[in-house]
Amino acid sequence: MKNLYFIGVGLIGGSLAKDIKEHNPDVVIHGISRKDATLEQALSLGLIDKKATLDDIQHADLVVVSIPVDATVKLLPTILDKVSDNGLVIDAGSTKQDICKAVENHPKRRNFLAAHPIAGTEHSGPSAAINGLFKGKTNIICEVEKTAFKLQENALDIFKTLGMRIRYMNPEAHDKHIAYVSHLSHISSFMLGKTVIEKEKNERDIFDMAGSGFASTVRLAKSSPEMWTPIFKQNKTNVIETLEEYINNLSQFKELMKQDDFEAIFDEMKNTNHIKDILKGIS
CATH class of the missing domain: 1.10.3660.10 (6-phosphogluconate dehydrogenase C-terminal like domain)
Known part of the structure; x- marks a missing residue:
């Protein structure tokens, strides 16, 4: 994976970007946010390499969505519309039923992995991002069987590199x-x-x-x-x-x-x- 796009570069997205970049220095991290000031801050902090827009994710090998869960429900179908057939989309929301339901019949459902890394602090925004946030933390994956096997493997490689423990659940549980x-x-x-x-x-x-x-x-x-x-x-x-x-x-x-x-x-x-x-x- 070379081109990574982060929709949301706060505590979770920013911390993921920092850790992935540390383990894979050659990746290019692109940031997407509705606020340009957030992207400027993420650039100045070194969380992202470039600013991007939703239309750019057609070039993405990986898209990480870490925005409020109501925004994820609304935006996820559009993200899947734009991602390539080989691109992987992962969300990090703290709820899973509504998010999974929003794309259950999407033609590119196989390109989406529903995840919830149980990690964080009480802080928010790009300045809250820290290295090692996910080491030893549990990452719950839902409906893994609906994600293309090769894309599952790519995601699991990233999670394991960052030191996460993996648990599988259905969204309701x-x-x-x-x-x-x-x-x-x-x-x-x-x-x-x-x-x-x-x-x-x-x-x-x-x-x-x-x-x-x-x-x-x-x-x-x-x-x-x-x-x-x-x-x-x-x-x-x-x-x-x-x-x-x-x-x-x-x-x-x-x-x-x-x-x-x-x-x-x-x-x-x-x-x-x-x-x-x-x-x-x-x-």
Whole structure:
């Protein structure tokens, strides 16, 4: 693969571009964005070699789509219209059902690989791109059987070179599971931040008392609303289900507090400590 086109050169797209370029110095990275200022920044940071437009992707060996998921749903059919018969298109969206459905009957469906590299930070934009973001991280691939075998192999070679672990799921299972382990975490963080900001209006010292525990828990509230609102919209049913379970657990905890049943609270926390065994080795 020689000519790579990145539609979206923020945290995910930019980090992928940096790592691919590091392992393959001869590739030419082209950047596509609706904002020229974003491309200028990506050029100045060395994330891309050239600016490009959608019409240019007819020359692409690989197209990486890392834009908000609602924009991906709208744009993906057009991207597949323009890509050559030998070109591979990969998306990196945090939801998969709507994206896969958008191109399920496209004549070039075989040229598309639906992926979700589970990696990132709370930052966004080209300046957020970092080397090694994907090393040791899981990359979930959906409907792999619908992608041409040779193009699958090309994608897997890239993912393995970057140190990713590969998991295969159908889009429905992906969206259901990711609602628990990612989407709920972001909602919790946003709402904790909201609660503290509202309280801070009356108690000016609250942030002076905030320690590393608060900072780490609320970190995800710095994430881009432009990216996360479409994710919640596309995965609405699963997100609501997870929220109902989460709210139920919070309500039960509150009732135990009201009843002074701190033995039960201890047991709840002790049982939940098992999460450290489940998450062992995840940084």
